[in-house]
Amino acid sequence: MDGVPYLTQDPVYPNDEFTYEFTPKDAGTYFYHSHFNSLAQLSHGLSGMIIIDEKIKPNFDHDIPLNLRDWRLDKTGSYKQLLVPKKAARAGTFGTLKTTNWQVEPEYTVKPNSLVRVRLLVSDVTRIFKLMVNGAKAKIIAIDGNPIDEIRDMQREWLGPGMRMDIAILMPDEGQTVEIVNSSTNKPWAVVKFKTQGTSQKRNWRDLKPLPKNPLEPIDIQGAKIKKFKFGAGFGKQKELGVNCAASQYIFWSINNISIGHLDPLSASMAATARLKLGKTYIFEFSNVTPHTHPIHLHGFFFRVLSSNKRKIIPHWADTALVRPDEKIRVAFKADIVGNWLMHCHILEHQKTGMTGFINVS
Ligand SMILES: [Cu+2]
Known part of the structure; x- marks a missing residue:
């Protein structure tokens, strides 16, 4: 159900419906969001958070979700051009109004000396945050939904x-x-x-207990096949833009030297970037040969x-890996579900201008 139009299902047309x-x-x-015409649909707000509760409620005094995103608006409150080509070819086109839970600089009241669970989601289409907590100590308890093995102090x-x-x-x-x-820019601001x-x-x-583990099987990488993916630049224009596509005509990015910005059911974009065998374990090596950071997201799997090769990583489960310039990151998973699974940069302008592919498990 990690659906993508044309790859796994038809788009849901106006007045049409689809039940997940x-x-x-x-x-x-x-995180949930539309995957059709996604730069526009997410920029206009078609996304949100899904929280799946643990069977036994953890012992927090407050549970506060924070959905971080910008809106790209002009002074009258109308949307500005969402994709500026020169910017899409770099870090991306940033929004102008910064919000948390659809509010500007929200303030919440919490009880003194309370233990608070904060769920951070970056649903922005472009911005990479660098978050820190001021005025109290904080610890990381889960990444991309999954409890980490050992709770650790939150830094930046x-x-x-x-x-x-x-x-x-x-x-x-x-x-x-x-x-x-957020201290990712030279003018830090409080998101909450x-x-x-x-x-x-x-x-x-001492009151902070580890969250119950999700039922993910430990990975045995012995004998796992390594598949390499190079996230690089691309050039040119997209061909065969379908009438329903609304993708950009530009190409700036690529995966393994192939640039796909949208999936067209009748074109070569429907060739898998990699083919995997059901039940086998794979190591994917994500190699970023660009001067920009890319959050690489794989559908269907943790x-x-x-x-x-650049920094110390404490192994953890995730569905998105932030790959910095000149960095090679290795991730492993068992290909235990048949299907076509999209793999793309989650900076949507990068996705839409070439940094899209999919893996086939059969
Ligand atoms: Cu990217």
Whole structure:
């Protein structure tokens, strides 16, 4: 059900309907959005968060989802041109109005000395955040919905489009303010403020228990086949833009030297980037040969992020890997579901201008 128009299902046309029926296997914080004409549809707001509760409610005093995104508006409140070619060929076209939960600089009241679960989602189409907590200590408890093996202190954490992070914050005494700050640009700003007010909850870090594990099987990479993917530049124009496509005509990016910005059921874009055998375990090596960071997202699977040639990675489950310039990241997963699964940069202008592919499991 990780659907993509033409690849796995038809688009849902106006006045048409489609029922998604599925049983959530894994508790956690998730992102849903349209995958059709996605730059425009997500930029206009067709996206949100899905929270799947644990069977036994964890012991937090507050559970606060934060959906971070910009809106690209002019002074009258109308949408500006969403894709500026010169920018799409670089980090992407940024929005002008920064919001959290559809509000500008929201402020929430929390109880003093409470233990708060904050669910961070970057649903923006472009911006990569670098988040830190000021005024209190915070710990990371889950990444992309999945509890991490060992809870650790939150530092300054990169979070790109599509990525999620659950953190726990131990709030201070009454009358204090705690901020989550984005410091990815030279003008940092608070994406949210928490004010402490009311009865002290008298919590301490010993009250923070690991979340129950999701039913993901450990990965055995012994004998796993390595598949290499090069995320690079591309040039030219897209051909055969279908009438329903609304993709950009530009090409700026590629995967393994092939540029696909949209899937056209009648074109060569329907050739799989890689073919996998059902039941086998694979290591994907994501290699970024561009000067920009790309959040690479794979549909249908959680992969185990194993290692990087540039930085220390603590292995963890994820469905999106942030791959920095000149970085090679290795991820592993078992190809245990038949199908065509999209793999793309989650900066939507990059996706729409060439950094799209899919893997076939059969
Ligand atoms: Cu990208």
